Amino acid sequence: xxxxxxxxxxxxxxxxxxxxxxxxxxxxxxxxxxxxxxxxxxxxxxxxxxxxxxxxxxxxxxxxxxxxxxxxxxxxxxxxxxxxxxxxxxxxxxxxxxxxxxxxxxxxxxxxxxxxxxxxxxxxxxxxxxxxxxxxxxxxxxxxxxxxxxxxxxxxxxxxxxxxxxxxxxxxxxxxxxxxxxxxxxxxxxxxxxxxxxxxxxxxxxxxxxxxxxxxxxxxxxxxxxxxxxxxxxxxxxxxxxxxxxxxxxxxxxxxxxxxxxxxxxx
Numbered sequence: 001x002x003x004x005x006x007x008x009x010x011x012x013x014x015x016x017x018x019x020x021x022x023x024x025x026x027x028x029x030x031x032x033x034x035x036x037x038x039x040x041x042x043x044x045x046x047x048x049x050x051x052x053x054x055x056x057x058x059x060x061x062x063x064x065x066x067x068x069x070x071x072x073x074x075x076x077x078x079x080x081x082x083x084x085x086x087x088x089x090x091x092x093x094x095x096x097x098x099x100x101x102x103x104x105x106x107x108x109x110x111x112x113x114x115x116x117x118x119x120x121x122x123x124x125x126x127x128x129x130x131x132x133x134x135x136x137x138x139x140x141x142x143x144x145x146x147x148x149x150x151x152x153x154x155x156x157x158x159x160x161x162x163x164x165x166x167x168x169x170x171x172x173x174x175x176x177x178x179x180x181x182x183x184x185x186x187x188x189x190x191x192x193x194x195x196x197x198x199x200x201x202x203x204x205x206x207x208x209x210x211x212x213x214x215x216x217x218x219x220x221x222x223x224x225x226x227x228x229x230x231x232x233x234x235x236x237x238x239x240x241x242x243x244x245x246x247x248x249x250x251x252x253x254x255x256x257x258x259x260x261x262x263x264x265x266x267x
Contacts, residue, residue: 001048002037010050019046102136109140113147123151125229125237127221128173128180130156130165133240135172141238142176153234155181157188157224159197159217183224191227192220219252 001017017035035048096104116122126141128134141152156162156169166182173180185197194200197220204216225237241249253259 001035001039001041004041005037005050015050015052017048017050019044019048102139105136106140106143109137110144110146113141113144120235122147123234123236124153125225125232125234126152126154127225127237127239128154128156128169129240130162130167130169130172131240135168135240137238137240138172138178139176142178149177152178153181153232154178155183155225155228157183157221159185181228183228188220188224191231192223193227194220215252218249222249 005011005015005017017037019033019035035044041048113122124141124147126134126138128138138152138154141147142149154169154173156166158166170180183191189196189200192200200220201213201216204211205213208215221239222237225239229235229237
């Protein structure tokens, strides 16, 4: 698999490769199986699909041993990234299970919460979409045991074609014991200070026909969540941002004459 990607000029960490197994029942979605880069394609009966990976080259996984191949039972993803060893970057190939991924996020969440300013109330609005990024973030926050259950407030902005994601979000919040607040499009428009969601996206597409609509959606989510937090007297909003989200946020701040990221004291 890795050699096929290499011959096509596609860096293996830039995509996630998988196959879809046909479901036995018509009303059951097809299951998805991760395909490691070392897989010989002749052994697969299904077509392998490659999906762009938005979190490429995660240096944040540096807690893993450098210059070694790390295998995981029932791996769900794998990464090739520079590990730090002996003052130089050394290639690390890591197979990660779902538990490994959740653990890495959980450790990062605990580090942030442990450094929380004592003068700021420890309450959070958590933007959740029903997707993997925000699901893992919400799970890590609740399981950190550093916040009271009522201090984690998950909110989903219900947009078009989101019924399946909404169902996932509801089930996850029920499992974690934190009620989910659903904001519909009319409420989102009011909180964001715009006339309507439909008009907003039509205007965006008119002025930026070549731009990814996800940029506009990220802006809308951040603005809506921030307003929802202010209404509830909650001082902070967290989202499961991937690198594409962070780039969108950075360029938006630059366009408004602001620093790409909030300034922090060097001390």
